[in-house]
Amino acid sequence: MNRIVVVGASAAGLAAAETLRREGFAGSLTLIGEEIDPPYDRPPLSKQILASTWDAERLALRTLDQLTALRLDLRLGARATGLDRQERTVRLSDGTDVPYDGLIVATGVRPCRLPGPGAHVLRTVKDALALRRTLRPGTRLAIVGAGFLGAECAAVARGLGCEVVLLEPAPVPLAHAVGERIGQVLSQAHRDHGVDLRTGVTVTGVTGAGVSIEDGEPVAADEVLVAIGSRPNTEWLESSGLTLDDGVVCDEYSAAAPEIYAAGDVARWHNPLFGVPMRIEHRTNAAEQGMAAARNLLNPAARKPFAPVPYFWSDQYDLKFHAYGYLRGHDVAEVVEGSLADRRFLAAYRKDDRVVGALAVGMPPKAIRPWRQAIALSTAWKDLR
Amino acid sequence: MRIEFDEPKCVAAGQCAMVAPGVFDQRDDDGVAIVLDATPGPERFDEVREAAAVCPAAAIRLVEA
Numbered sequence: 441m442n443r444i445v446v447v448g449a450s451a452a453g454l455a456a457a458e459t460l461r462r463e464g465f466a467g468s469l470t471l472i473g474e475e476i477d478p479p480y481d482r483p484p485l486s487k488q489i490l491a492s493t494w495d496a497e498r499l500a501l502r503t504l505d506q507l508t509a510l511r512l513d514l515r516l517g518a519r520a521t522g523l524d525r526q527e528r529t530v531r532l533s534d535g536t537d538v539p540y541d542g543l544i545v546a547t548g549v550r551p552c553r554l555p556g557p558g559a560h561v562l563r564t565v566k567d568a569l570a571l572r573r574t575l576r577p578g579t580r581l582a583i584v585g586a587g588f589l590g591a592e593c594a595a596v597a598r599g600l601g602c603e604v605v606l607l608e609p610a611p612v613p614l615a616h617a618v619g620e621r622i623g624q625v626l627s628q629a630h631r632d633h634g635v636d637l638r639t640g641v642t643v644t645g646v647t648g649a650g651v652s653i654e655d656g657e658p659v660a661a662d663e664v665l666v667a668i669g670s671r672p673n674t675e676w677l678e679s680s681g682l683t684l685d686d687g688v689v690c691d692e693y694s695a696a697a698p699e700i701y702a703a704g705d706v707a708r709w710h711n712p713l714f715g716v717p718m719r720i721e722h723r724t725n726a727a728e729q730g731m732a733a734a735r736n737l738l739n740p741a742a743r744k745p746f747a748p749v750p751y752f753w754s755d756q757y758d759l760k761f762h763a764y765g766y767l768r769g770h771d772v773a774e775v776v777e778g779s780l781a782d783r784r785f786l787a788a789y790r791k792d793d794r795v796v797g798a799l800a801v802g803m804p805p806k807a808i809r810p811w812r813q814a815i816a817l818s819t820a821w822k823d824l825r
Numbered sequence: 826m827r828i829e830f831d832e833p834k835c836v837a838a839g840q841c842a843m844v845a846p847g848v849f850d851q852r853d854d855d856g857v858a859i860v861l862d863a864t865p866g867p868e869r870f871d872e873v874r875e876a877a878a879v880c881p882a883a884a885i886r887l888v889e890a
Contacts, residue, residue: 455878458878462874481882481883483836483881483882498834501883502883724838724840724881727879727880727881728879731878731879751838751840753836753837753838753881760855762837762838804853804854804856805837805839805842805851805852805853805856806853808839809839809843812843
């Protein structure tokens with residue numbers, strides 16, 4: 441294998457490129473990124489960048505020296521528009537074709553939008569800086585969607601003195617992800633901090649003066665942030681013959697085809713630890729899957745299944761969440777340490793007869809580690825309780 | 826090899842302590858990482874490089890000779 445192309449220059453693509461070099465790949469290595477910025481980190485966008493506690497320079501994932509040392513053919517500001525698997529080339533937006541022997545797809549996701557003009561989304565550093573400029577004391581901000589992104593932005597905007605309305609279609613924010621009782625704790629945290637949280641509200645569009653609501657009065661706002669989830673960037677692969685189904689469908693090795701792997705937010709792969717296909721939009725997964733994809737592509741005879749315990753964190757007000765495992769579709773969430781009332785607790789999640797997840801707020805690392813280990817070992821619920 | 830740790834960037838994920846437990850640990854109160862050995866021996870290079878690569882905050886930088 442002489443030529444490897446990595447499409448996507450964010451956390452997953454960078455991790456893949458670095459791993460290829462660390463594992464001794466000496467051939468030509470092309471890294472293609474749609475954004476003009478060198479690889480940067482996204483989690484701080486809804487935290488330190490929005491709060492203006494960091495300058496954007498601090499987001500850089502690597503120094504220029506570190507990037508140079510990777511001997512990349514770095515194509516920034518270039519979008520992949522097509523894949524020809526017969527010719528083994530990636531077509532770019534400027535019309536050029538980049539040939540490959542091995543390919544790693546890490547094109548990520550883009551935010552879903554609502555009809556109507558002028559709403560913010562938050563995915564790129566440009567998005568974050570544009571939103572940040574509008575947030576002043578007294579700014580009326582309507583946030584559509586009380587998922588983790590919407591919730592983090594609500595917390596930051598309150599800290600900046602904005603009037604925040606948080607609009608959520610579900611009766612309890614994040615109930616599908618963390619369970620109803622913990623969702624209620626999060627709701628209460630918003631209300632304690634002066635956020636006008638309205639649940640069971642379906643936003644139909646952005647009006648220029650706020651948002652319109654299904655079967656209800658419009659909500660007036662100076663600025664609107666739409667945080668209703670993301671869509672994988674797979675359009676460029678539509679005529680490639682690869683299987684696409686809310687992401688690039690991969691096997692347990694993260695392979696979409698013998699010479700093509702996918703990693704990060706865009707990849708839907710079969711996680712053998714949980715026995716289900718999953719697509720994970722977590723920062724840690726991007727790096728881990730990028731590394732795994734690179735290793736499996738380089739060493740086809742010694743491939744290893746990619747079987748991680750997913751992990752994410754979220755900062756909201758003075759609360760810091762750590763969540764391990766696959767919480768979606770759990771049967772039971774149970775507080776096993778601390779208490780919800782104190783907002784200091786560890787909850788365990790059961791699916792069928794095994795522990796599949798754990799979520800901790802304000803707990804010491806040594807309280808969390810055994811639960812992470814239990815998830816990694818597919819431990820039976822009855823052996824823990 | 827020398828480890829440079831940008832503590833204010835740390836998000837307390839604990840990935841480093843999991844991958845390279847002899848080199849990194851976490852504070853009890855907030856989970857922020859602690860570097861136990863800033864100049865680890867060659868036998869630990871692989872796991873330390875892995876820890877730097879999986880750090881979700883890019884808070885671990887390695888200066889290699």
